[in-house]
Amino acid sequence: MLYCYRLFDRHIFSSHELKLLHRVTHDIEPGHRDVLLEWSSDPVLPEGPLCAGRENWGIFVLRAAEGVWAVLPRTGFVVWVPKCGTRLTVHPDVNQLAVHETMALPCRDVVNSLVTGLLSRLPSMWGDVPLHAALLKTPEGYVLLAGMSGIGKSTLGQLLARRHGWILLDDDACVASITGGELKVIPMGGMTRLRADAANRMQLSGPLLSGYADGKVMVQVEQSALCLPEWRPVVALFHLSRNNEHSTNHSSNSYISRLDTVNAVTQAATTAIGLDRESFQWRTNRFHVAAQFGKIANFLLRYDQSQTPEAVTDDIENIYAEIH
Amino acid sequence: MSYQRSPDALHAEVNGSLILMNVESLAYFEFNDVAKRIWDLLSDGVLSEERIIAILVGEYDVEPERCQTAVATFLKQALEKGFLVKA
Known part of the structure; x- marks a missing residue:
C-alpha cells in the first residue's frame, strides 16, 4: 500500500531525487509535489539500513518489519524502525x-513524525520562520530550547x-515572525490535533503521541496558548548540544556559555526549518529572524550523559x- | 575600481553590531565601525575606492596611506565573502 501526500503546490523534490525515489519505490512514478510513504507488509528491499544515492544527499531508506519509509534530505525527518526499536x-x-x-509502538509514530515534519515546515510558505525549538513561558517572557x-x-x-x-507551550516547534520590527514567537499550534487526524485517516493504531522521553507523567501542553497565542517578549534562547567528551566535573555551569552577537545570530539561524532551504526568500526571512534573536541572551549548553x-x-x- | 553592495548580502543591526550574511554562501560576518561606515556609504549605490578613502580621511583622524591600506584590505575581504561586487 502506498500513501502519497500531496500537500504542496510547489516542487519540493528535484528531478534527480525523483529518479532515485522511483527506483526505491519500484512501482510508482512520484511527482514533484509528492511526499511518499510506502507502507507494506511485505517489504522487498534487503535487510538493514540502506543508503541510496550519494551519501551527501542524505537519502535513507530503511527496511522495517512493517514498512519502508523513504525520506528526502533537505528538510530532515525522523525515521522509526519498529523492528529494532531504533529511531534515526x-x-x-x-x-x-x-x-x-x-x-x-511504531505505526502511528511514523505517521506522526512524517506529518509533523511536513506540517511544521508549512509556515515557511507564507513567510514565517518555523523553528525547531521547544517554547516555554516564564513570567518575563518566552524561552526557547533549541x-x-x-x-x-x-x-x-x-x-x-x-x-x-515554567509553562510548556510546545515541546518541539514554534513559529517566529517579525511584525512591526519586533520578534514574535508562537507555539506551532494545533500539531497535536493534526498529527492525530493524520493517524486516524490512515487508520493506524498506537499511542496518540510518542510520549515523554523519561517515561514519567507528562506536563500538559498549555492548550489555550495554541488557540489564541498571546504576545510576549522572547527573553532567552538555549542551544542544546551533546558533548561527546565525558567530563566528570560539573560542579559549575562551565558547560554553559553565553554566545556573542555574531555567534548568537549564526546559531539562531540553525534553529530555523523550512520546506525549501534553497530559496532566497526563506534564507532572507531566516536571517532577519536570527538577527532578532541575536538581540537577546543566547546560551550554548554542551552536556554529556553523566x-x-x-x-x-x-x-x-x-x-x-x-x-x- | 568602484564597488557596490552585493544583492546577495543581507545586513542587520544587532546590539550595535552590523551583522552581514551572504545568502548564497550563508557566511556570517560582523563589521567593525569603519567597515560599517563603508557599508553605509555604499547604501546610495556605487563608490570608487578612491572616493571611499577620501571620505574616511575626512571623517577620521587617520593618515591617507594607512586608510588606503585598511580600505583595500576590507574591500578585498568583502569581495571574497560576497558582500560587495565590483561595479
Whole structure:
C-alpha cells in the first residue's frame, strides 16, 4: 500500500531525487509535489539500513518489519524502525545522525513524525520562520530550547515545567515572525490535533503521541496558548548540544556559555526549518529572524550523559535567574 | 575600481553590531565601525575606492596611506565573502 501526500503546490523534490525515489519505490512514478510513504507488509528491499544515492544527499531508506519509509534530505525527518526499536534522525547533513535506543509502538509514530515534519515546515510558505525549538513561558517572557531531535528539548522542557513552574507551550516547534520590527514567537499550534487526524485517516493504531522521553507523567501542553497565542517578549534562547567528551566535573555551569552577537545570530539561524532551504526568500526571512534573536541572551549548553536532566534544568534556571 | 553592495548580502543591526550574511554562501560576518561606515556609504549605490578613502580621511583622524591600506584590505575581504561586487 502506498500513501502519497500531496500537500504542496510547489516542487519540493528535484528531478534527480525523483529518479532515485522511483527506483526505491519500484512501482510508482512520484511527482514533484509528492511526499511518499510506502507502507507494506511485505517489504522487498534487503535487510538493514540502506543508503541510496550519494551519501551527501542524505537519502535513507530503511527496511522495517512493517514498512519502508523513504525520506528526502533537505528538510530532515525522523525515521522509526519498529523492528529494532531504533529511531534515526535524518538531517540534511548526514553527519548528524542521532540514534535513539528506545522501544516504541511504531505505526502511528511514523505517521506522526512524517506529518509533523511536513506540517511544521508549512509556515515557511507564507513567510514565517518555523523553528525547531521547544517554547516555554516564564513570567518575563518566552524561552526557547533549541537543538536537534533527541537532544533533550522535551525532557528539559518538561522538567522546567515540573520543577520550576515554567509553562510548556510546545515541546518541539514554534513559529517566529517579525511584525512591526519586533520578534514574535508562537507555539506551532494545533500539531497535536493534526498529527492525530493524520493517524486516524490512515487508520493506524498506537499511542496518540510518542510520549515523554523519561517515561514519567507528562506536563500538559498549555492548550489555550495554541488557540489564541498571546504576545510576549522572547527573553532567552538555549542551544542544546551533546558533548561527546565525558567530563566528570560539573560542579559549575562551565558547560554553559553565553554566545556573542555574531555567534548568537549564526546559531539562531540553525534553529530555523523550512520546506525549501534553497530559496532566497526563506534564507532572507531566516536571517532577519536570527538577527532578532541575536538581540537577546543566547546560551550554548554542551552536556554529556553523566549529567542528569534535572541538574541541567537547575542550571538553566540559575542562568536564567541571573539575567533577570 | 568602484564597488557596490552585493544583492546577495543581507545586513542587520544587532546590539550595535552590523551583522552581514551572504545568502548564497550563508557566511556570517560582523563589521567593525569603519567597515560599517563603508557599508553605509555604499547604501546610495556605487563608490570608487578612491572616493571611499577620501571620505574616511575626512571623517577620521587617520593618515591617507594607512586608510588606503585598511580600505583595500576590507574591500578585498568583502569581495571574497560576497558582500560587495565590483561595479
